[in-house]
Amino acid sequence: xxxxxxxxxxxxxxxxxxxxxxxxxxxxxxxxxxxxxxxxxxxxxxxxxxxxxxxxxxxxxxxxxxxxxxxxxxxxxxxxxxxxxxxxxxxxxxxxxxxxxxxxxxxxxxxxxxxxxxxxxxxxxxxxxxxxxxxxxxxxxxxxxxxxxxxxxxxxxxxxxxxxxxxxxxxxxxx
Amino acid sequence: xxxxxxxxxxxxxxxxxxxxxxxxxxxxxxxxxxxxxxxxxxxxxxxxxxxxxxxxxxxxxxxxxxxxxxxxxxxxxxxxxxxxxxxxxxxxxxxxxxxxxxxxxxxxxxxxxxxxxxxxxxxxxxxxxxxxxxxxxxxxxxxxxxxxxxxxxxxxxxxxxxxxxxxxxxxxxxx
DNA sequence: AGCCTACATTCCAAAGTTGACATGTCGTCC
DNA sequence: GGACGACATGTCAACTTTGGAATGTAGGCT
Numbered sequence: 001x002x003x004x005x006x007x008x009x010x011x012x013x014x015x016x017x018x019x020x021x022x023x024x025x026x027x028x029x030x031x032x033x034x035x036x037x038x039x040x041x042x043x044x045x046x047x048x049x050x051x052x053x054x055x056x057x058x059x060x061x062x063x064x065x066x067x068x069x070x071x072x073x074x075x076x077x078x079x080x081x082x083x084x085x086x087x088x089x090x091x092x093x094x095x096x097x098x099x100x101x102x103x104x105x106x107x108x109x110x111x112x113x114x115x116x117x118x119x120x121x122x123x124x125x126x127x128x129x130x131x132x133x134x135x136x137x138x139x140x141x142x143x144x145x146x147x148x149x150x151x152x153x154x155x156x157x158x159x160x161x162x163x164x165x166x167x168x169x170x171x172x173x174x175x
Numbered sequence: 176x177x178x179x180x181x182x183x184x185x186x187x188x189x190x191x192x193x194x195x196x197x198x199x200x201x202x203x204x205x206x207x208x209x210x211x212x213x214x215x216x217x218x219x220x221x222x223x224x225x226x227x228x229x230x231x232x233x234x235x236x237x238x239x240x241x242x243x244x245x246x247x248x249x250x251x252x253x254x255x256x257x258x259x260x261x262x263x264x265x266x267x268x269x270x271x272x273x274x275x276x277x278x279x280x281x282x283x284x285x286x287x288x289x290x291x292x293x294x295x296x297x298x299x300x301x302x303x304x305x306x307x308x309x310x311x312x313x314x315x316x317x318x319x320x321x322x323x324x325x326x327x328x329x330x331x332x333x334x335x336x337x338x339x340x341x342x343x344x345x346x347x348x349x350x
Numbered sequence: 351a352g353c354c355t356a357c358a359t360t361c362c363a364a365a366g367t368t369g370a371c372a373t374g375t376c377g378t379c380c
Numbered sequence: 381g382g383a384c385g386a387c388a389t390g391t392c393a394a395c396t397t398t399g400g401a402a403t404g405t406a407g408g409c410t
Contacts, residue, residue, distance in 0.1 A: 002267040003366080009274035019388050032269045036368060041389060061375045061388045076274065081282050085268035087293070092177040093260035094207045097322050099184035099251065101314030107256050118262070139276030142347065146340045147272050150333075157332045158325075165321045172317065178396085194358050211398065216359065236358050236405045357406075366397075376387070 003043055006033050008052060008076040011068040013140070015056050018044050019063070028144060031151065047072070097165075109166055116162035123155040178218055181208050183227060183251040186243040188315070190231050193219050194238070203319060206326065222247070272340075284341055291337035298330040 010016065010024050018041045025035050044066060047053040052072035057065040068076070093115065100108040130148045133141045185191065185199050193216045200210050219241060222228040227247035232240040243251070268290065275283040305323045308316045 001366080002265075002270055005267075005274075006270055009270070009277065012274065012277050017388075018390095019386095022388095029270070029273065031263065032266055032273070034263055034265070034367095037389090038369080038391080039367070042391090045390095059388095060377095062390095063388060073277070077278050080271050080274060080278050080286065085271065085290075085293075086266075087297075088206065088209055089264065089266070090177075090209070091207055091260075091264070092180075094322055094325055095177055095181055095184070095204070096255050096260065097325075098204065098207070098315075098318050099180075099187065099255060100318050102184065102187050102248070103252050103255050111255065115260075118260075122262075140273075142343075143273050143275050146343060147269050149339070150269060150272075150336050153332050153336050154329075157328050161325050161328050164324070168317075168321060176396085192358075194356095197358095209397095211400095212359090213361080213399080214397070217361095220360095234358095235407090236356095238358060352410090354409085355407090357404100359403085359405105361402080362400085364398085366395100368393100368395080370392085372389105372391080374388085374390105377385095379384090380382090 002033060003035055003039060004047065004052075005076060005079045006035070007040070007043055007047065008068055008072050008079075011053055011066060012073060012076060015065045015067040017059070017063050017065050028140070032147065105169065105172070109169055112162045112166045112169070116159045116166075119155040119159035119162065123152060123159065126151045126155065177208060178210055178214060179222065179227075180251060180254045181210070182215070182218055182222065183243055183247050183254075186228055186241060187248060187251060190240045190242040192234070192238050192240050203315070207322065280344065280347070284344055287337045287341045287344070291334045291341075294330040294334035294337065298327060298334070301326045301330065 006025075006029055007021060010021055010029075016024070018037075021040055021044070022037050025033075025040070029035075044053070048055060048066065051069060052075055053066045053068050055064050056067040059065065096111065100111065103111075126148055130145065130152065133144050133148070136142070136144075181200075181204055182196060185196055185204075191199070193212075196215055196219070197212050200208075200215070204210075219228070223230060223241065226244060227250055228241045228243050230239050231242040234240065271286065275286065278286075301323055305320065305327065308319050308323070311317070311319075
């Protein structure tokens with residue numbers, strides 16, 4: 001149930017409407033925890049029902065501004081410090097690797113080369129994001145940079161791994 | 176819908192029952208694509224309904240042995256070569272990082288140090304797995320090693336990143 | 351013969367996720 | 381004053397994932 005906590009985390013920075021949260025997700029959290037608009041509004045209602053957030057203002061076009069409550073902040077902190085992060089990472093990319101022997105060797109190599117290329121592309125994109133938030137001294141920028149750094153290191157690792165793996169296949173005896 | 180393809184991939188190595196698949200998932204795929212017994216049996220039925228697999232033998236205790244069909248093999252190969260792997264990786268571990276400014280600085284450091292420790296632990300576990308399959312010349316071992324190498328590199332990267340991140344926090348001006 | 355473990359399947363409820371559809375309003379530019 | 385894009389929320393069906401309960405059989409050991 002991390003969606004709930006992602007929303008609490010954003011609300012902890014200040015009151016926001018569902019629409020605001022939607023944009024914040026798109027900008028900053030989409031790579032870490034994607035959420036659709038319907039999920040957001042649904043969860044916002046549940047947050048209010050359970051007292052973790054409350055409507056603090058109503059604006060034009062039916063806008064409802066929500067703020068985190070003390071209970072919500074406590075729940076957020078509890079989640080951050082006391083709940084063990086999920087270890088398992090589903091990866092259909094890696095799943096395919098297990099079955100690469102069912103396709104032609106050349107296709108297996110192609111698959112891995114594509115992974116390396118995709119990683120490079122991702123790295124370039126993240127490098128640009130890092131530049132955008134390079135200046136900020138606010139918490140969002142500081143911790144955002146730490147998260148971006150993770151992505152950068154991850155894609156570098158993946159690129160190197162994929163290149164190494166192609167080399168492994170080259171050393172394989174022909175079938 | 177990768178579960179279907181994970182099962183097809185295992186069936187491509189030879190006929191198996193739901194129970195057999197369950198054990199294979201536990202041993203080799205649990206880190207990449209966890210699946211529960213109820214999912215397995217359900218999907219097995221659907222595989223048979225859609226002609227991607229078929230019952231080839233019945234054994235004691237109601238055992239039904241399934242084998243992949245030509246259509247199933249074609250679908251598996253199609254998935255491996257033509258379907259773009261999912262880029263997005265949900266990570267509640269990284270999500271917490273975004274909100275680390277809502278807890279005490281010391282708790283933030285503690286969180287990151289715990290991540291480093293967990294990564295080290297994971298690395299040790301994978302190193303043992305690698306030893307276990309170091310010998311095999313069969314496709315499962317070859318590609319299994321490539322997958323394990325990914326995990327090893329991933330956890331090394333995560334450990335280094337977490338340690339680096341603690342250093343970043345140390346350079347932060349006190350609130 | 352009796353017991354235990356491993357084998358083996360089926361069904362179900364709850365929660366999470368996706369993507370689409372439906373509906374309406376405010377502000378601004380021409 | 382009309383058109384349009386951005387703002388704003390709500391609902392729904394389908395599918396996936398999780399976790400548990402219920403049920404029963406075969407084989408091996410004592």
